[in-house]
Amino acid sequence: MNFGFSEEQDTIRETLARMLGDHATLEVAHNRLDSGEGFDTATWSALAEGGWLGLAMSEEEGGSGMGAVELAILAEEIGRCLAAVPCIPVLCMAVPALQSAGTDDQRKSLLPGIAEGRTIIATALAEGGGLAPDTVSAKVTQDRLSGQKTPVTFGAEATHALVAATDEEGTPRLYLADLSASGVTTRALDPVDRTRPAAEIVFDNTPVELLPGSDPAAIKRLLDGAAVLAAFEQIGLAERVLALTTAYAGERHAFGRPIGGFQAVKHRLADMFARIELARSNAFFGAWALASGDNQLPEAAAVARLTALDAVQFATEESIQLHGGIGFTWAADPQLFLRRGWQLKAELGPTAMWRERLLGHLADAPRTAS
Amino acid sequence: MDFSDSPEEAAFRAKAREWLDANATLRDGSEKAQDHFMARDADEVARARDWQARKAEAGWAGLTWPRAFGGRDATPIEQVIWNQEEGRYAVPPNAFLIGIGLVGPTVMIHGTEDQKTAVLPRALTGEDIWCQLFSEPAAGSDLAGIRTRARRDGGDWVISGQKVWTSGAHYSSHGILLARTDPSVPKHKGMTMFLVDMSDPAIETRPIRQISGGASFNEVFIDDLRVPDSARLGGESEGWKVALTTLMNERFSISVGRASGGARAEELIDLAARVERNGRPAIEDGEVRARVADFIARQRGLEFTSYRVMTSLSRGEAPGEEGSIGKLLLGKLRQEMGAFGMELAGTAAGVSAAAGDDTARWRNEYLTAPGNRIAGGSDEIQRTIIGERILGLPPEIRVDKNVPFSEL
Ligand SMILES: Cc1cc2nc3c(=O)[nH]c(=O)nc-3n(C[C@H](O)[C@H](O)[C@H](O)COP(=O)(O)OP(=O)(O)OC[C@H]3O[C@@H](n4cnc5c(N)ncnc54)[C@H](O)[C@@H]3O)c2cc1C
Numbered sequence: 001m002n003f004g005f006s007e008e009q010d011t012i013r014e015t016l017a018r019m020l021g022d023h024a025t026l027e028v029a030h031n032r033l034d035s036g037e038g039f040d041t042a043t044w045s046a047l048a049e050g051g052w053l054g055l056a057m058s059e060e061e062g063g064s065g066m067g068a069v070e071l072a073i074l075a076e077e078i079g080r081c082l083a084a085v086p087c088i089p090v091l092c093m094a095v096p097a098l099q100s101a102g103t104d105d106q107r108k109s110l111l112p113g114i115a116e117g118r119t120i121i122a123t124a125l126a127e128g129g130g131l132a133p134d135t136v137s138a139k140v141t142q143d144r145l146s147g148q149k150t151p152v153t154f155g156a157e158a159t160h161a162l163v164a165a166t167d168e169e170g171t172p173r174l175y176l177a178d179l180s181a182s183g184v185t186t187r188a189l190d191p192v193d194r195t196r197p198a199a200e201i202v203f204d205n206t207p208v209e210l211l212p213g214s215d216p217a218a219i220k221r222l223l224d225g226a227a228v229l230a231a232f233e234q235i236g237l238a239e240r241v242l243a244l245t246t247a248y249a250g251e252r253h254a255f256g257r258p259i260g261g262f263q264a265v266k267h268r269l270a271d272m273f274a275r276i277e278l279a280r281s282n283a284f285f286g287a288w289a290l291a292s293g294d295n296q297l298p299e300a301a302a303v304a305r306l307t308a309l310d311a312v313q314f315a316t317e318e319s320i321q322l323h324g325g326i327g328f329t330w331a332a333d334p335q336l337f338l339r340r341g342w343q344l345k346a347e348l349g350p351t352a353m354w355r356e357r358l359l360g361h362l363a364d365a366p367r368t369a370s
Numbered sequence: 371m372d373f374s375d376s377p378e379e380a381a382f383r384a385k386a387r388e389w390l391d392a393n394a395t396l397r398d399g400s401e402k403a404q405d406h407f408m409a410r411d412a413d414e415v416a417r418a419r420d421w422q423a424r425k426a427e428a429g430w431a432g433l434t435w436p437r438a439f440g441g442r443d444a445t446p447i448e449q450v451i452w453n454q455e456e457g458r459y460a461v462p463p464n465a466f467l468i469g470i471g472l473v474g475p476t477v478m479i480h481g482t483e484d485q486k487t488a489v490l491p492r493a494l495t496g497e498d499i500w501c502q503l504f505s506e507p508a509a510g511s512d513l514a515g516i517r518t519r520a521r522r523d524g525g526d527w528v529i530s531g532q533k534v535w536t537s538g539a540h541y542s543s544h545g546i547l548l549a550r551t552d553p554s555v556p557k558h559k560g561m562t563m564f565l566v567d568m569s570d571p572a573i574e575t576r577p578i579r580q581i582s583g584g585a586s587f588n589e590v591f592i593d594d595l596r597v598p599d600s601a602r603l604g605g606e607s608e609g610w611k612v613a614l615t616t617l618m619n620e621r622f623s624i625s626v627g628r629a630s631g632g633a634r635a636e637e638l639i640d641l642a643a644r645v646e647r648n649g650r651p652a653i654e655d656g657e658v659r660a661r662v663a664d665f666i667a668r669q670r671g672l673e674f675t676s677y678r679v680m681t682s683l684s685r686g687e688a689p690g691e692e693g694s695i696g697k698l699l700l701g702k703l704r705q706e707m708g709a710f711g712m713e714l715a716g717t718a719a720g721v722s723a724a725a726g727d728d729t730a731r732w733r734n735e736y737l738t739a740p741g742n743r744i745a746g747g748s749d750e751i752q753r754t755i756i757g758e759r760i761l762g763l764p765p766e767i768r769v770d771k772n773v774p775f776s777e778l
Contacts, residue, residue, distance in 0.1 A: 256770030330579035
């Protein structure tokens with residue numbers, strides 16, 4: 001057992017952190033929130049130039065042949081700097097879906113564009129209240145898709161979408177839609193975090209292509225993988241908000257002392273830390289299960305997601321609290337993290353769904369003596 | 371003990387309802403999410419003023435104030451009854467909470483007869499709107515750390531400094547201002563309270579935007595504001611004592627005022643009946659039922675706690691530290707309810723347009739609730755008050771209490 005990163009992986013993290021630190025500063029995040037500007041194309045291009053978007057593609061696919069653990073590092077660093085980029089939908093969902101369920105032609109025509117940052121594939125699994133494969137009412141008949149998908153993260157910015165819809169037998173599958181094709185209407189929504197845009201996409205007899213390897217089980221696996229990688233983005237976010245709140249507690253004085261000297265404040269920060277570390281341990285387990293293709297992935301994904309959701313919500317809410325009046329202002333940092341945290345929570349299904357998935361999986365699995 | 375209205379209270383309620391029916395319309399759920407206390411724009415201020423004036427004229431403003439000051443001499447329980455009844459109607463926000471709930475009671479106790487005459491009737495009718503100029507950039511929880519200076523100049527005072535987080539300052543006509551008058555003594559001893567006119571050009575107000583998007587609080591810059599000695603409220607160097615009266619009334623007003631307004635836990639039942647969770651109506655989900663039931667139980671507890679406080683007030687006791695209980699529990703309850711409401715909407719939680727107004731409403735609740743946990747003494751400060759002043763635990767070690775302010 002080895003619950004840590006290798007030296008090369010640490011180097012990757014440092015390089016990424018430096019690069020992202022130059023582009024995606026909190027000042028940038030504030031400006032974007034003020035202006036309502038979503039997709040941070042500058043950071044995405046910089047990631048493309050550095051070869052990071054093809055990280056988990058093979059060399060013949062146009063990438064650098066790394067795996068899920070390196071992708072997790074990327075997600076974590078993106079979370080840490082709140083970069084407004086579609087790491088989860090494009091790199092953690094669309095790419096693995098194409099790799100595992102797509103055709104050679106689909107891979108050849110799309111993966112290089114993704115690696116170069118030209119092609120943005122949004123993943124449209126949600127329909128209002130629920131997620132595929134459990135909730136799907138969009139339908140495909142004779143390679144034409146009709147239905148409504150919402151919310152679709154980066155839906156208005158994407159060139160393509162990977163859409164969950166039922167086939168002619170009523171089975172949920174994944175289809176690839178070119179968003180410039182006929183019958184596509186996209187309407188931007190008003191997300192909690194305006195810097196992580198979301199849209200409603202209505203398809204009306206839109207031509208689509210099936211990913212032949214996609215079936216309900218594949219969709220679930222895709223969601224599990226995305227949940228693990230999103231947990232890293234959430235952990236990066238939570239660690240950053242903890243760091244800046246700890247720094248603030250060291251500087252801010254009340255009653256003649258730094259507020260961090262008061263146990264009420266110190267203990268709250270310690271609780272944040274403990275919850276984040278718990279989430280990190282689960283996320284490591286998830287990254288391993290994902291990278292190794294272990295059959296514990298559903299369990300690993302659910303526990304990673306549940307603890308990451310908890311850590312983010314606690315850390316962001318209490319960050320505001322420990323900042324006092326300034327924490328409640330638009331211009332202060334904590335709200336950036338609070339909003340992003342909710343957006344990440346909204347995207348991959350609610351807490352209740354992941355609780356059910358965890359228990360459902362464990363109740364179905366044969367029990368081993370421990 | 372009796373949780374139902376006495377015959378007098380029932381009569382009061384019927385009268386209140388009769389007047390409200392004739393003068394306002396019942397809420398029907400279509401109202402925009404609105405802050406309970408703060409007006410958002412000039413139009414809302416005007417409507418709030420108009421409503422207050424009508425209430426005052428009919429004898430429904432400042433209910434618990436003595437008749438001598440334009441009040442109704444009503445019991446605190448009658449105030450609760452009024453709040454319950456008024457809460458059922460679509461009325462403008464109560465922008466007069468600070469004037470009537472905080473400044474009025476402080477002036478009644480510490481003011482001169484002239485001050486009472488000048489302040490109280492106009493606060494009651496809504497002609498004057500008051501704000502509370504206490505907190506500063508370096509003094510919030512530790513309010514006694516304020517640096518705004520007031521210096522004597524002949525018979526006048528000249529005040530300079532900066533206040534912050536001042537709710538409603540941008541539309542207030544007057545402010546109650548705490549200033550340091552003697553830095554040579556320990557921090558709690560050298561302060562004095564003043565009543566100031568916000569239209570004075572020496573005062574500049576700049577709104578600050580909050581995480582909810584609105585801007586209901588402000589930075590206030592005071593640059594050589596000259597006021598006569600008659601603007602002093604209470605004795606020179608007795609500002610802390612005066613401030614404590616205001617703060618006690620503030621905790622109390624927040625917990626009582628809010629317990630009868632704002633989003634209600636019962637609304638989550640309606641929401642849960644309309645949305646799905648794990649493929650079933652959410653209202654059938656065990657966790658949803660448990661959470662909503664707990665919210666309702668906590669909310670009821672807060673309401674009844676405020677009524678108990680009202681009862682002790684009716685017996686002539688001053689508002690005590692019990693106000694801290696409601697103040698402590700309310701913000702967290704609102705925050706949890708807001709989060710839960712957003713969560714109930716599932717993947718749409720982040721995106722209001724997808725789920726209609728439900729999500730927007732709970733999102734707004736969630737994004738305003740953090741202010742409740744900070745304003746009027748943070749959760750942490752309320753816990754210290756409960757621990758030290760109610761439970762009698764040893765006080766925190768204080769390094770700054772006996773040192774002259776100028777040497778801190
Ligand atoms: C919405 C809103 C409206 C407001 N309206 C007004 C107004 O109208 N007029 C006015 O004068 N002020 C107003 N305030 C200011 C409010 O009273 C202060 O924000 C509050 O007292 C906290 O002070 P601070 O912001 O300086 O935070 P700080 O005092 O710096 O506190 C930061 C954190 O440290 C904690 N902390 C501080 N001391 C201790 C301790 N000894 N032990 C444990 N924890 C501690 C606090 O609980 C908080 O979590 C408002 C604030 C808000 C959010």
